[in-house]
Amino acid sequence: MEKYDIVVIGAGSGGLTTAVGFSKIGKKVLLVEREHMGGECTNSGCIPSKALLHHAKSYYAAKQIAGVTPQSEEYRREAFSYVRSKVDAILAKETPQSFKNMGIDVVLGEAVFSTKCTIAVGGIIYKYKKAVIASGSSPRLMEIPGLTETDTLTNQNIFNLQDVPKKLLIIGSGPIGMEMAQAFTMLGSQVTIASIDSQFARFEDASISAIMQKKFEDLGITIRLNAYIQKVERGTAIFNIQPGDRVTDKTEIPFDKVLIAIGRVPNLPQGLEIAGIKHDTNGIITDKKHRTSNKYVYAVGDIAEKRKFTHTADDSARQVVTHIASKGLIRLNTSKAVPKVTYTQPEMAQVGMLWSEAVATYSADRIIRIEVPFADNDRANTDDATAGVLVVIARRMNGNILGAHIIGPAAGEILTIFTLAIDQNISMWKLQKLIFAYPTYSLIVKKAADQFVGRQLNEFVSDSKKSIRRHGLKIVAAGVWITAIIALNSYQTTQDLTTTQSAISLFNVITMTLWGPLLYVLLYAIRPVTFFPATALTILSGIFFGFLWGTVLTVFAATLAAGVAYWVGRFFGANLRLEDSVLGNSISTVREHTFSAVLTMRLIFAPFDLVSYAAGVLRTKFTPFIGATFLGIILGTATFVSIGASLDVEEFATNGFSLNLFEPKFLALSGGIFIASLLLSKFLKRWKAEA
Helix, strand or coil: CEEEEEEEECCCHHHHHHHHHHHHCCCCEEEEECCCCCHHHHHHCHHHHHHHHHHHHHHHHHHHHHCCCHHHHHHHHCHHHHHHHHHHHHHCCCCHHHHHCCCEEEEECCEEEEECCEEEECCEEEEEEEEEECCCEEECCCCCCCCCCCCEECCCCHHHCCCCCCEEEEECCCHHHHHHHHHHHHCCCEEEEECCCCCCCCCCCHHHHHHHHHHHHHHCCEEECCEEEEEEECCEEEEEECCCCCCCEEEEEECCEEEECCCEEECCCECCCCCCCCEECCEECCCCCCECCCCCEEECHHHCCCCCCHHHHHHHHHHHHHHHHCCCCCCCCCCCCCCEEECCCCEEEEEECCHHHHHHHHCHHHEEEEEEEHHHCHHHHHCCCCCCEEEEEEECCCCCEEEEEEEECCHHHHHHHHHHHHHHCCCHHHHHHCCCCCCCCCHHHHHHHHHHHHHHHHCHHHHHHHHHHHCHHHHHHHHHHHHHHHHHHHHHHHCCCCHHHHHHHHHHHHCCCCCHHHHHHHHHHCHHHCCCCHHHHHHHHHHHHHHHHHHHHHHHHHHHHHHHHHHHHHHHCCCCCHHHCCCHHHHHHHHHCHHHHHHHHHHCCCCHHHHHHHHHHCCCCHHHHHHHHHHHHHHHHHHHHHHHHCCCHHHHHHHCCCHHHCCHHHHHHHHHHHHHHHHHHHHHHHHHHHC
């Protein structure tokens, strides 16, 4: 049995990034690949598809200028040899030997989990401290009666063609389907796209999908929507056109080849059940740290990600390396904006929310939609590339960007500005102040920012009125609250009372009745709305009720007070979208781990009311918040009650706090409890980090 610090299964984008990352920090790494180095992206995905698109666009542009010539036809026939040359050039840098030179052991074969901490490859057992599954995905297939394997294409075999088919049927209108449809059409194929969707490019903004559909149709691509394939007969595919529950028509589409482009399915390794790794039809189930149900095993890329992109696989791999190398001390940002680009001509690119998603999340009156056509961009005009539009969705008033959608030249490059803006909360106000080089395509971003600023200045008064109406109840409540606090402080000043004297007077009243303990609990519970110091009341409970009953009553009362402060924070924090701020990732973490976060804060004696207000503002779950509060304040309450129990009330009333008031035994008890709280909180932090 051979032993490794890290075993990586899969040599695609996620696997290679993981293996190289760990090798750089001195880990002993084993990389296992069952098929070919470079994975899907290099061999049958990003690289060959973009190479084919480049070749097709070059050929088509030349044909538009000079017509069909012997030289252009020779260039067209070289399309697939060009693609394979580009793939080979990249694979030359990704050989097993090149990774062995980095100190990474490479084994070719099928990895099978044999225990929670071992895999078997070709009969050899490899033991690991940590493993990362990056086995990727494969094209989703479908059973079509009459369709032979010879006539079926997927992204895995389409680039092995020797020539362009005369008639190509593409089933599916996702990125792969659209890119290949345009490439093969430009190379001379008669292409038909058939999709069950009712809208072409339905995952794009409506303005963008309409432009792309017209572009495709102008290019000669036939698009059939609501099309459900029934069977294939003698080189003809038969579809039902079914826009709803009812079949409205049938259509027949002749073909030479059929490209199936309807999505991806995960490549699940064998032995997952033995290793205790949970999975479903979408892939391996992971937490926000990319860890599986087996704490020794992580999963990255297509095998676990909802968004199956090369760049998301690379990013999740980097996060796993960071998490393991730092032993969980460096917090991962799992809420990054994820860009998506479809490399058609013109390109389509998007990041963040669609308009429909933004409306559902914020409501239409709180967001703004900006559209700038590329016809307004000087560089696009000089290059005769004005077909396109930039759509930006932003919050009204503050200008925070929720989504950006582009169709046009260099769309994928321009999109990076918006990806950065969303991640770093760079508003449209700030983008409007940025200097862009002239003339560049990216100046369309400033055009959008100019439009946003102009509209917001014109609509500032109406937006302000809407905001006031929206927050009117909170404004009134805050006014009443502030007035009451001022009146209370004014009374205390008028009567020449210190906080200590006020507290003692209050307790004298409480202890004059049989209902004193209940009255104490109720007054303590409403204390957060008066800002009366919790410490003073807690110490006084020890003076008047003794250590035992003072602790019991105050723990109960303080828990109620925390609930009051929580709902005050919840009320005033309503409609705030703090997850959109720079603290967004931390807020999500607190919401997910409310109990441990609040318990830790209580144990280290963090400001009591501040924690409670913040929990309400952040809209954490109430039950874990109140449970953690109850447990977390026991030690702290006992600390301050014990101090109170050690004081002489008359001496305290006369001289206030002084060391002469403390009895050594109670002082020692309170000090011991405080130290115990700190040690317990440190243990919880370490336990949470390891978890």
